[in-house]
Amino acid sequence: MVLKALPALSMRDRRSDREGFARAMGDSYARFGFAIVRDHGLDPGVIERAVRATKDFFALPEETKRRHHIAGGAGQRGYIPFGVEAAKGADKVDLKEFWHVGRELGEAHRYRAFMPTNVWPEEIATFREDVYGLYAALDALGLELLESIAVFLELPRDFFREPVRDGNSVLRLLHYPPTPPKPEGVRAEAHEDINVITLLLGAEEAGLQLLTAEGEWLDVNPPEGALVVNVGDMLQRLTNHRLRSTTHRVVNPAPERAHLPRYSIPFFLHFAPDYLIKTLPNCVSRETPDRYPTPITAQDFLLERLREIRLA
Known part of the structure; x- marks a missing residue:
């Protein structure tokens, strides 16, 4: 039987029952590759200011926005x-524009x-x-969630702390403009x-869907203010698919909402560039042999994937 909606997990439960929260989140990832997290403790003011900045930027004239495009970047x-x-592998480009912010590092780092x-x-x-205020807040929250993933995987609670320290994480400000009557693509x-986990704000607006293991598209409709947190390919590879990176998409709106834009803000949490993604021993068995016997650094994996999606 295919579930009609993802259950929402409360971070309050994590703070009162770490083991129980870790099991619930891990089970959600093992089945769907996605989890909905509410009561996450992010400052609403920080979110509101970042959303306002996002809308203000995308409202600028096209020629102004393009001045901030980095050719070859x-x-x-x-x-x-x-x-x-x-x-x-897609034939058509996505109907979106976006802005990327990365980690601020000193010149000697x-x-x-x-x-x-x-x-x-x-x-x-x-x-x-x-x-950048939102970047820092999501970076800290992501580490909390990774602690729960480590507990679920029966690893030391702080297992991910060093691998993601100063990681190559990216905050994406996304704008999907109103869609024409017969759009080319979605x-x-x-x-x-690509990354370890993604923390997504703004998924309350309809459109996000995940592909279940049964081959059905499931709408992802979190409660207002909740986060959608999904597994990325790096974590899937590290765990030998025990936690799966699930196919997902954002479909075009219904005709009556086609005139409205859609905004969302995903935070792509990455490992440090030199972290070696090597299959965890406790995720390999006779029944589940190692799919990735050759390790790869996070940086090499990232570059490989950026070429595949036409950004590099």
């Missing part, structure tokens, strides 16, 4: 125009060569403060995420 920082990114300098639009005075074609 593999889409890792600044503005990525409408109609550039495509899902792996050992990962500086892997993480480009952020771009900040001078047209919006508080953009940097408002958007807002986001079916795909899987």
